[in-house]
Amino acid sequence: MANSKGGSRKLLWLMMVLVVLSSSAAAAAIYLVLGQGSGDSTSAMQVQATPERRAPIFVKIDPFTVNLADDVYGTRLLYTGMSLKVGDTETREILEEHMPQVRSRLLLLFSGQEARELTGPGGKEALADKVLAVLHDPMTEHQPELAIEDVLFTEFIVQ
Template identity: 60%
Template sequence: MAESSGGPKKLLWVMIILVLLSSAGAAAAIYMVLNDRDGDNSESTSEQVAESRPPVFLTIEPFTVNLADDRHGTRLLYTGITLRVADEDTRELLEEHMPQVRSRLLTVLSGQEASELTSSEGKQRLAATINERLSEPFDENQPPPELREVLFTEFIVQ
């Protein structure tokens, strides 16, 4: 009988030790999860800050050009163009070479036919052509400008 009176005390101590060990394990797991989550947030926040730079735009004064003749005779295009560029250096480069930029745009625009420009696919092709043409270097010793997108802010075919 003496053995049975010591049994519940030992069982109580074993239970207390198991509760303490499981609490310590749970606390360690929570600490690791919260610490890992904070590390991920700081990395993703720094990536978002690096990626969320404001866009750089260059607005070009509107153009009015004669389009290539089609079955309806001579047609006109009035368009306003804004360029989204990689950075301020590219914007400044394009501003410095604005006469060349406008000349290239006039050459591209005047070679278009009105029937092609009335569809959204035609406008997208025109934007791609403008992007290609303006991405060419202006001088021999100069890197090509980094254009991100050609945006039409005004577009009237008449």
């Protein structure tokens, strides 16, 4: 029985040490959590000042197939699909409401291009700039300025 009393005292001491250690760990964790919330107000303000992530708004334009301006190789075709990245829902709604007019402007623009210009270095970027310029003109009177941020070609084949 002497062994069982010694063993139970060791167990009692071990349990007391574990209680003290776990209490200390819990106290340290609470201190750290509460200390972060009230002690460092500048980092809390920075977190609040960070803007929320906005989902991008895209307007898909169905693909075009157009005859390009004649060059030394004869008649060439352009097949292109594109999406417009816009800054707000109002711009998306205006573009969707006037989609026939948008497509007509783009068709006229694309049919006036030459294949060598489009396939050369920077040809697609130059075409994207021209698309932005064509769509910048208002489609109706009293139309607010369109917030078109980028032109994204999703398909592009010159043949």
